[in-house]
Structures are given as C-alpha cells and as structure tokens.
Amino acid sequence: MARIYAPTSPEITEQEKNHMERVRRIAAEGMVLLENKGVLPLRADGRALAVFGNGVRKMVKGGTGSGDVNSRTVVNIEQGLEDAGFSIATKPWLDRFDQACADYGAGYMAEFQAILQEKGFAGVNWALENPYRDPAVPEITREDLAGTERDLALYVIARTSGEGADRKLNPGDYELSEREIENLKTLTSYYEHTVVILNVGGVIDTKFLRSQKGIDAVLLMSQPGCAGGLALADVLTGKVTPCGRLTATWAENYADYPSAESFSYLSGNLDDSEYREGIYVGYRWFDSFGLNPAYPFGFGRSYTEFALSTRRVEILGGAIRVTVSVKNTGALYAGRETVQVYVSQPQGKLDKPYQVLAGFAKTKKLAPGEEELLTVDFSIPSLASYDEERAAWVLEAGSYEIRVGTHSRDTHIVAALELDETVVTEQLQNKVRPDCELPGLHADPDRFYTYLSESAEKAAALKLEIIPSTIPTRTAHYGAEAVEMHTEKTEAVTLTDVLEEKATLEDLTAQLSVEELAALVVGAERGGLGSVSAVGAASAAVPGAAGDTSMELADSRGITNLVLADGPAGLRLSKSFVTDGQGNVIPGLGESAFGNLFDMLGVPAAQRPDGAVDHYQYCTAIPIATMLAQTWDPAAIEEAGDIVGSELEQFGVDLWLAPGMNIHRSPLCGRNFEYYSEDPLLSGLCAAADTRGVQRHPGRGTTIKHFALNNQEDNRMHCNSRCSERALREIYLKGFEIAVKESQPLALMTSYNLVNGIHAANHRELLTDILRCEWGFRGLVMTDWGTTAASEGFQYGSSDAALCVKAGNDLTMPGSQADVDAIVKAVGRELALAELQACAKRILELVLLRAKLQ
Ligand code: BGC
Numbered sequence: 029m030a031r032i033y034a035p036t037s038p039e040i041t042e043q044e045k046n047h048m049e050r051v052r053r054i055a056a057e058g059m060v061l062l063e064n065k066g067v068l069p070l071r072a073d074g075r076a077l078a079v080f081g082n083g084v085r086k087m088v089k090g091g092t093g094s095g096d097v098n099s100r101t102v103v104n105i106e107q108g109l110e111d112a113g114f115s116i117a118t119k120p121w122l123d124r125f126d127q128a129c130a131d132y133g134a135g136y137m138a139e140f141q142a143i144l145q146e147k148g149f150a151g152v153n154w155a156l157e158n159p160y161r162d163p164a165v166p167e168i169t170r171e172d173l174a175g176t177e178r179d180l181a182l183y184v185i186a187r188t189s190g191e192g193a194d195r196k197l198n199p200g201d202y203e204l205s206e207r208e209i210e211n212l213k214t215l216t217s218y219y220e221h222t223v224v225i226l227n228v229g230g231v232i233d234t235k236f237l238r239s240q241k242g243i244d245a246v247l248l249m250s251q252p253g254c255a256g257g258l259a260l261a262d263v264l265t266g267k268v269t270p271c272g273r274l275t276a277t278w279a280e281n282y283a284d285y286p287s288a289e290s291f292s293y294l295s296g297n298l299d300d301s302e303y304r305e306g307i308y309v310g311y312r313w314f315d316s317f318g319l320n321p322a323y324p325f326g327f328g329r330s331y332t333e334f335a336l337s338t339r340r341v342e343i344l345g346g347a348i349r350v351t352v353s354v355k356n357t358g359a360l361y362a363g364r365e366t367v368q369v370y371v372s373q374p375q376g377k378l379d380k381p382y383q384v385l386a387g388f389a390k391t392k393k394l395a396p397g398e399e400e401l402l403t404v405d406f407s408i409p410s411l412a413s414y415d416e417e418r419a420a421w422v423l424e425a426g427s428y429e430i431r432v433g434t435h436s437r438d439t440h441i442v443a444a445l446e447l448d449e450t451v452v453t454e455q456l457q458n459k460v461r462p463d464c465e466l467p468g469l470h471a472d473p474d475r476f477y478t479y480l481s482e483s484a485e486k487a488a489a490l491k492l493e494i495i496p497s498t499i500p501t502r503t504a505h506y507g508a509e510a511v512e513m514h515t516e517k518t519e520a521v522t523l524t525d526v527l528e529e530k531a532t533l534e535d536l537t538a539q540l541s542v543e544e545l546a547a548l549v550v551g552a553e554r555g556g557l558g559s560v561s562a563v564g565a566a567s568a569a570v571p572g573a574a575g576d577t578s579m580e581l582a583d584s585r586g587i588t589n590l591v592l593a594d595g596p597a598g599l600r601l602s603k604s605f606v607t608d609g610q611g612n613v614i615p616g617l618g619e620s621a622f623g624n625l626f627d628m629l630g631v632p633a634a635q636r637p638d639g640a641v642d643h644y645q646y647c648t649a650i651p652i653a654t655m656l657a658q659t660w661d662p663a664a665i666e667e668a669g670d671i672v673g674s675e676l677e678q679f680g681v682d683l684w685l686a687p688g689m690n691i692h693r694s695p696l697c698g699r700n701f702e703y704y705s706e707d708p709l710l711s712g713l714c715a716a717a718d719t720r721g722v723q724r725h726p727g728r729g730t731t732i733k734h735f736a737l738n739n740q741e742d743n744r745m746h747c748n749s750r751c752s753e754r755a756l757r758e759i760y761l762k763g764f765e766i767a768v769k770e771s772q773p774l775a776l777m778t779s780y781n782l783v784n785g786i787h788a789a790n791h792r793e794l795l796t797d798i799l800r801c802e803w804g805f806r807g808l809v810m811t812d813w814g815t816t817a818a819s820e821g822f823q824y825g826s827s828d829a830a831l832c833v834k835a836g837n838d839l840t841m842p843g844s845q846a847d848v849d850a851i852v853k854a855v856g857r858e859l860a861l862a863e864l865q866a867c868a869k870r871i872l873e874l875v876l877l878r879a880k881l882q
Contacts, residue, residue: 033680069266083186092190108257156192216242229701310706326435332358374426463785551843572602595686669721712766729774738779830854
C-alpha cells in the first residue's frame with residue numbers, strides 16, 4: 029500500500045489561496061499589449077460593459093492534453109470583470125453561445141463514445157487527433173447592442189490546441205472566422221472604441237485587427253491559468269501596466285514563415301520533415317531576409333513610456349557587460365521595461381543571421397520619472413557559431429556589434445567587439461548529422477533588415493578588442509564504455525542498507541539480476557500499482573499522475589517507486605479520489621483527470637465501500653509556458669516553478685514532466701503553448717528559472733522535454749525530423765544545453781520523433797555523447813509515453829526498449845512487459861550488462877534522494 033499525501037478535507041487551504049494570488053500577479057506580467065490608441069486603461073468606474081466573444085465565459089486557461097491542469101476553479105473573464113466592479117451588459121449573447129456549445133458538445137461526445145465503444149482505449153487517439161473545438165460564436169444582433177453604452181466594447185477571441193494535432197491554417201484557428209470578422213465589423217460600426225482581447229496560446233493572423241477602423245486596442249492576454257479573469261481585469265484597469273513582450277515573431281502573412289510550406293501536414297509528407305531553413309528560425313529569418321513582421325520578436329507596448337541610454341559596454345574577463353539606464357518618462361503610470369541586447373556576428377566562412385539575442389534584463393516597477401541602471405551580462409563564447417566542417421564552436425574573426433533595444437526591430441548598435449583571428453571555443457565531434465542532403469540556406473547581408481541610422485551607428489560605435497588568447501578552447505571527452513559493477517557483499521543489499529551507509533549504490537546495483545535490472549528501468553504500467561492503467565494516469569498513489577517507476581523491488585530490496593506527473597501549466601493530477609478503509613485507491617471514484625472517460629469506456633463504476641475516504645488534490649493552473657516566457661522575467665518564472673514545487677511536495681510527486689522547451693519553429697505546432705519561444709537563449713533561461721523554482725524543494729525535480737526536434741504534432745511518434753547539425757546545435761539543442769548547464773534538472777524526457785533517421789529515444793549520440801559527455805547532465809533520462817509500443821503501417825516504426833538502455837535512456841515509460849522481455853533478451857547480445865546497470869543506477873540515485881528525505 030502506497031503512502032497517500034492528498035488531504036481529506038476539501039476546504040481551500042492558505043497555500044492554495046496564496047498560489048492563486050501569485051499566479052494572478054505573474055499572469056498580469058505576461059500579457060502583451062499589441063495596440064493601444066489611448067483607449068486603455070479603462071476607467072474602473074463600475075459601469076456596464078458590452079463584452080462579446082468565445083473567450084469571455086469559456087476563457088481558455090491553457091491548452092488541452094497532458095498539458096491541461098485541473099484546478100479547483102478558473103476565474104473567467106466575465107467573473108474577473110465583475111470582480112473588478114464592472115457589470116456585463118451582454119449576458120443574453122453569452123447565454124446563446126453557452127447553449128450552442130452545449131448542443132455541439134453533446135454531439136461530439138456521442139461520436140467519441142461510439143468510437144471508444146468500437147476501439148476501446150485506443151479510441152482516445154481519435155480525440156487527440158480530432159480535438160473538441162467550440163462551435164462558431166453567435167451573430168451579434170441589434171438587440172444585443174441595444175441598451176449598452178456606445179463608447180466601448182470588448183471582444184475576446186479564444187483559441188485552443190493540444191498534443192497529438194497541429195493547428196490549422198483555417199478560419200477559426202490561425203485565421204479569424206468569418207463570423208468573428210462580421211461581429212467585429214458590427215461592433216466597430218456601433219461603438220466608439222472596440223478593444224480586442226486575444227485569449228490564444230500562439231500566433232494568429234492579425235491583419236484584420238490592425239486594419240479595421242475602430243479597433244483601438246489589442247491585448248494578448250494569452251492563456252493565463254486559473255486566475256486569468258482577475259489578471260486581465262488588473263491590466264485592463266491599469267492596476268498593472270502591461271509589461272509582457274512577445275517571444276515569437278507574429279508574421280504579416282502565414283506564408284512569410286520559412287517553414288510555411290514544409291511544415292507538418294502542409295508539406296503533404298508526415299513521414300519526413302526537412303528543416304530546410306536551417307538556423308533561420310523566427311526573427312533570425314525575418315531580419316535576415318528583409319521581411320517585415322506584424323509584430324516583431326520581443327515587442328510589447330506599455331501604458332507609459334521609457335527612455336533607454338547605454339552607459340557602458342565592458343569586457344570583464346570572458347564576459348561582456350552592458351549597462352543601460354532606463355527611465356520612465358511618462359507622467360501617469362508606473363511600469364516595467366525590458367532591455368534586450370542582441371549581437372550581430374561577423375559574416376565569415378559561416379553565414380550569420382542579422383542579429384541574435386545575447387541577453388536581457390527587466391526593470392523593477394518604475395514610477396513616472398524614476399530611473400534604474402540595468403546590467404546585461406553574457407559570455408563571449410556564447411557568441412560562437414557551430415562549424416560542421418571543424419566540428420567545433422567557433423568565434424569567427426571580425427566585428428561583433430552589440431545592439432541594445434526594447435524589441436528585435438528596435439535595436440541600436442552601441443559598441444563593436446573586434447576579434448582579429450578566428451578562435452575555437454569548443455572542439456567537439458559531429459554527432460547528429462542529417463540522414464539526407466539538406467542544402468543550407470544562405471542569407472545575403474545586402475537584403476538584411478536595416479534602418480536609417482544604422483551605418484552612422486556602426487561608424488560611431490565604441491570599439492573594444494577581444495584578445496584571442498584570453499578565450500580558452502574546451503575539448504569534449506566522450507566517455508569510455510560503461511564498466512560492469514561488482515560487489516564483495518554476499519548478503520542481499522537493500523536500499524535501506526545504502527541509506528544507512530552499510531553499502532553503496534554500486535553494491536546494490538551490482539547485486540541485481542538482469543531481470544531485476546530490467547524491471548527497474550521500465551515504468552510500472554504493467555500492473556504495478558494501478559488496476560486501471562491508462563496512458564497518463566498510471567499512478568495509483570497519486571491519481572491523475574502520469575506514471576510511476578517500478579514497485580517490483582519494493583519488498584525484496586526496499587526500492588520504492590518515483591511518482592511522475594505532468595505539466596507544464598501547473599501540476600496535472602485528478603481533483604479528487606477515494607480510498608477504502610485500508611488506504612487503497614479505488615479506481616474510478618472521484619473527479620478524475622480524465623473526466624468521465626472510464627464511464628464512456630464502459631468500465632463498470634466502482635462501488636463506494638463503507639468507510640471510504642475522499643481525498644483532494646487541487647492544483648494551481650499557472651500561465652502556459654509561452655506566457656511565462658512573455659514576462660521576460662526569470663524571477664517570475666522561478667516563482668511559478670516554486671508554486672509547482674510546493675504542490676509536488678504537498679501531493680507526493682517526485683518528478684514534474686515539464687517544462688517543455690521545444691522551439692516555436694512554426695506557429696502551427698499544436699503544442700507551442702507548452703513551449704517558451706522561437707529563441708533558444710530565452711527558452712533555455714526560462715527552463716533554467718522554472719527548474720530552479722521547482723528544485724528549491726528538496727528531492728523534487730523537473731523533466732525538461734521533448735528532447736529533441738519535436739516541433740510538430742501530426743504523426744509525432746513516427747516523423748523523422750531532418751535538420752543540419754549546425755541548426756540542431758545552435759537552435760534546437762541550445763535551450764536544453766543552457767537549461768542543463770545552468771540548473772541541472774533532475775530529469776529529461778526524449779521526444780517521440782526520429783532525429784535524422786534515429787528515434788530520439790534510441791539516440792546514443794544525443795543522449796550520451798551530447799547530453800552527458802558534452803554538457804555534463806547528471807540526471808535521469810526517460811522516454812515519452814508509449815514510444816516503444818508496437819505500431820504498424822508507418823514508414824518509421826517505434827523505438828526499441830533495449831536500444832533505449834543502450835542509448836543511455838534510463839527509463840522506458842509507462843512501460844510494458846514486452847519492454848522488460850526485450851531488455852532481458854538483449855543483455856549479452858546487443859546490450860552489455862554494464863549499460864543496463866548504468867541506467868538502473870541513475871534511477872536508484874533519485875529513489876535514494878527521495879528516500880533520504882522521508
Ligand atoms: C506527452 C508528454 C507527457 C506524457 C505523459 C505524452 O503524450 O507527449 O509530454 O508528459 O504523455 O502524460
């Protein structure tokens with residue numbers, strides 16, 4: 029019987045209230061003001077507001093799938109505005125939309141139920157591939173407008189997406205729907221001002237919003253978690269001055285994105301995905317190919333204004349320090365500004381984009397007239413590029429221009445670092461070469477974005493010299509083969525012996541038989557704790573958690589299980605569950621993370637025995653990862669991580685299956701909302717901050733995911749992502765590298781897809797050579813859920829459990845008997861016992877860490 033942590037009282041705790049207040053604050057800081065023609069902030073005068081749109085009552089707090097979090101309540105926009113003292117004058121329209129959703133939802137659920145009855149649990153994939161989406165919003169009629177004050181209307185546009193399916197380029201998703209356009213035309217012809225609120229997890233087409241007269245403000249409220257309506261009201265009323273900044277480029281036209289035609293289903297080929305744009309992702313592409321975005325990377329407006337002035341640029345040892353003063357020059361509102369520092373690297377043998385983000389810093393809240401000195405630091409080697417021919421990171425000779433600004437289209441050259449010879453900063457080996465010819469994309473510096481004063485700034489820039497001999501060259505050493513562990517101990521060693529220091533982990537590992545080792549490196553789905561096993565809900569000690577490690581060696585060796593639960597928008601657990609008098613969880617009772625899925629599957633409802641006890645696991649839905657990143661404030665992200673860390677402790681979860689940190693390669697990736705940005709530095713620093721917050725809580729850890737190139741959702745398990753080694757290292761792996769080096773997450777999850785022809789889960793070069801040997805990762809690597817499950821009819825099949833072990837992928841999740849058998853069979857053939865021991869020992873290290881805290 030497992031220990032149950034969840035409280036038995038449904039009462040709201042002080043911690044829950046406190047977390048709600050904290051996420052309200054963080055969410056307000058992640059909202060991005062895109063347009064404002066003087067209409068915001070609104071006077072908080074308690075009047076009746078005309079509020080329309082699909083996100084008012086059905087505000088999307090975060091996306092769907094494993095990234096969805098079950099909080100006790102979600103404060104929607106209607107409630108948030110009412111709480112701020114407004115009343116809503118358009119309830120009949122909102123009621124009509126509710127009814128339309130209820131009717132449409134009933135039809136959808138009937139179809140889902142029929143599919144489940146036909147296919148059983150496999151039918152869940154239908155829902156992932158055909159996710160529920162609300163129907164079209166009702167038309168706004170004259171009657172809806174009558175009786176409302178004519179000066180202002182709010183219109184909320186909501187979108188949702190989730191794992192298993194990419195977003196569509198259609199009206200109603202990336203595009204505005206015809207009805208949304210009609211409704212907005214109605215509002216702009218009736219009201220003096222219309223404010224549009226975007227309750228979206230990613231980019232949408234904003235052409236209409238920017239061109240329609242009368243739309244006087246556009247606020248990206250994003251997907252803000254459980255206190256979203258309150259946070260929105262804080263920003264609309266000016267209690268918080270908007271200070272979020274975009275973390276991806278919002279294009280004028282979808283076709284402007286470099287992956288527009290080659291992305292996912294749009295390429296007509298779901299088997300292979302070729303990253304032909306190479307390093308030119310996001311603003312690197314728009315800037316280098318002279319395309320003007322609708323909203324550039326890093327952009328966001330405020331209610332006040334700031335003046336920046338660069339005070340100093342210095343070389344301090346191996347680092348650059350840029351000191352910038354920021355002054356709030358407005359008269360009315362206090363606010364925060366983000367200083368962004370970019371670098372233009374010299375063109376040489378290697379193509380370089382126009383500029384890359386090198387560092388950033390955010391001010392505190394500055395009152396009107398107040399000034400703050402910010403410093404932005406970054407290392408000189410962080411400006412290196414990857415040269416595939418030399419298999420090395422190199423700083424090519426030339427001039428490195430330092431640019432300071434408030435977004436990527438507002439950067440100004442303040443200094444130039446001169447390097448007169450090329451320096452190798454790190455000598456590696458190529459490890460992830462593409463499995464096909466991928467012609468590199470070359471940008472022509474003559475077509476780069478430019479602005480009037482650019483050449484004058486170049487000429488006037490302060491020149492600083494980098495002395496090549498001060499930059500050391502690091503050489504990576506790729507570890508020798510794993511060495512078999514042996515022990516002198518003859519008595520059976522248990523984890524308690526290790527805890528009591530009577531034996532070492534090596535002794536314990538060395539004593540385990542091949543069968544025991546194999547049991548340990550495969551998750552507990554195969555009938556461990558749960559009697560109802562389901563992807564994402566295997567844990568029976570913490571219902572709704574995504575899985576456990578093995579309990580099979582609990583009696584014989586005292587090796588207990590680790591509990592793993594999803595994120596990234598909070599901790600994903602079931603809201604409540606029921607135990608019998610002996611503390612055993614009764615599957616199927618309580619409010620599951622899966623709604624009424626088991627009912628629909630026809631699993632007979634469990635009886636509630638006498639003496640049954642209710643338990644509650646109300647977790648806080650924090651803002652989606654993109655919104656956290658939009659704060660550009662590592663301290664705020666660390667705080668979000670701390671909220672999750674406290675809940676991991678409270679409910680007895682060891683590893684959080686988050687943060688997700690894949691790069692926003694295309695705006696249509698169905699899971700972008702779970703990821704931070706198109707920029708690797710920003711992604712890496714956000715993941716490191718999230719990790720620091722979680723890992724403040726001893727024994728609790730993050731699992732950065734999905735490593736690597738999981739940039740599309742359609743056919744995510746069997747798609748081969750093909751990418752140059754340079755783009756992999758500079759763009760797609762870089763964030764992971766930063767997170768590992770800066771924060772040592774306890775775990776990492778591999779992706780489903782193949783990386784240049786090899787399943788990521790089986791990719792030894794990626795998981796051992798790059799992750800562990802080059803970057804020094806010391807944690808546990810696990811697979812994504814079900815990647816080894818048998819599959820048919822795909823060009824690329826599934827990954828292999830024995831090859832996971834061989835690659836250094838320690839834990840196959842959620843695990844099956846077939847995985848255990850495959851591993852046992854492989855030992856002594858393609859798999860060395862030492863390799864299996866190495867994986868088992870890394871799991872044991874975490875089990876031991878947790879045991880030490882109990
Ligand atoms: C997702 C992971 C998640 C896992 C467990 C998978 O479908 O891709 O991100 O952590 O399920 O729920």
